[in-house]
Amino acid sequence: MNKIEHIGIAVKDLEKSIPLFELILNTKCYKTELVESEKVMTAFFKTGENKIELLQATSAESVIHKYIEKKGEGTHHIAFDVENIEQEISRLQNLGIEMIHSKPKDGADNKLIAFIHPKSSNGLLIELCEEKK
Ligand code: ZN
Numbered sequence: 001m002n003k004i005e006h007i008g009i010a011v012k013d014l015e016k017s018i019p020l021f022e023l024i025l026n027t028k029c030y031k032t033e034l035v036e037s038e039k040v041m042t043a044f045f046k047t048g049e050n051k052i053e054l055l056q057a058t059s060a061e062s063v064i065h066k067y068i069e070k071k072g073e074g075t076h077h078i079a080f081d082v083e084n085i086e087q088e089i090s091r092l093q094n095l096g097i098e099m100i101h102s103k104p105k106d107g108a109d110n111k112l113i114a115f116i117h118p119k120s121s122n123g124l125l126i127e128l129c130e131e132k133k
Pocket of ligand 1 (some may be wrong): 006007008053077079127
């Protein structure tokens with residue numbers, strides 16, 4: 001895994017959270033994007049080499065909605081940049097790590113993504129992402 005690509009933060013209300021994070025991070029949100037398959041609206045910020053992704057549920061069935069109900073707003077996942085996501089998924093599966101997605105899927109911000117099941121990673125939700133070429 002190359003580096004932390006972004007940190008995902010679950011929020012209830014992007015309209016309020018975007019200006020708040022613009023103030024805190026002292027930078028403008030550079031992109032908002034709907035991820036239909038996950039039923040989330042995302043907003044991205046760049047801080048040097050790193051990115052922050054805010055996630056708001058667009059439906060009660062969204063995992064983000066369920067997460068906030070259970071744990072409240074806050075850090076939701078850490079995403080690592082990988083060279084070859086399919087290889088990385090097989091490497092982890094061969095180690096007995098359970099994946100939520102055993103095949104890469106389309107994510108926000110031009111990425112292929114897959115999540116490791118948090119029960120295989122001490123409760124930390126880890127996302128793998130590969131920049132689409
Ligand atoms: Zn993410």
